[in-house]
Amino acid sequence: MPASLPIDPRIRLERGDITHLAVDAIVNAANSSLIGGGGVDGAIHRAAGPALLAECRTLGGCQPGEARLTAGYRLPARHVIHTVGPIWRGGGHGERDILARCYAACLAIALDRGFRDIAFPAIATGVYGFPHDAAAAIAVAAVRSHLAAHDAPQRVVFVCFDDVAVAAYRRVLGTAAR
Ligand code: APR
Numbered sequence: 001m002p003a004s005l006p007i008d009p010r011i012r013l014e015r016g017d018i019t020h021l022a023v024d025a026i027v028n029a030a031n032s033s034l035i036g037g038g039g040v041d042g043a044i045h046r047a048a049g050p051a052l053l054a055e056c057r058t059l060g061g062c063q064p065g066e067a068r069l070t071a072g073y074r075l076p077a078r079h080v081i082h083t084v085g086p087i088w089r090g091g092g093h094g095e096r097d098i099l100a101r102c103y104a105a106c107l108a109i110a111l112d113r114g115f116r117d118i119a120f121p122a123i124a125t126g127v128y129g130f131p132h133d134a135a136a137a138i139a140v141a142a143v144r145s146h147l148a149a150h151d152a153p154q155r156v157v158f159v160c161f162d163d164v165a166v167a168a169y170r171r172v173l174g175t176a177a178r
Pocket of ligand 1: 016017018019029030031036037038039040041042043085121122123124125126127128129130159160161162165
């Protein structure tokens with residue numbers, strides 16, 4: 001078992017509802033239409049209010065692995081970064097690469113805009129069926145790679161909505177993860 005990698009102080013793990021976080025940006029696990037849905041997408045649109053959907057309608061959709069920025073409206077978060085994860089179809093259709101690109105694209109927006117902190121849900125692990133452990137490993141690797149090369153954002157929060165997701169991130173981050 002390789003020694004666990006040092007815990008990056010800029011990475012945090014939390015259990016809760018991402019719509020409650022007062023950060024520069026929360027990430028939405030959207031679909032390519034960007035006009036809302038269930039899961040975290042539905043929660044974010046409900047909390048942000050109808051103005052979020054109105055702005056999303058001006059964006060022309062989003063391809064899997066890409067990301068789009070909007071305001072946060074009634075959310076405590078100042079912005080929402082919408083990304084579209086891969087639908088899990090067994091792993092032989094580039095799903096891992098698409099998921100990694102989701103995290104990289106969101107972090108690139110945060111860097112470009114000088115955001116201090118960004119919160120991610122466990123993208124693609126709900127309706128899209130991506131296995132939790134594989135998704136957490138991809139998420140943590142993508143964030144660690146970005147943070148090794150850039151000073152911003154200063155804080156990345158993985159927000160897990162249930163204990164299954166928390167356990168997956170704990171296994172990847174090491175049990176010292178908060
Ligand atoms: N806060 C944080 N995480 C949440 C919340 C919330 N309020 N609600 C759900 N989650 C978690 C789920 O438990 C899951 O771990 O977000 C993760 C992603 O699950 P989904 O929201 O189902 O997103 P995804 O698997 O990427 O599927 C996207 O579902 O909701 C539709 O419009 C969306 O079509 C798109 C698809």
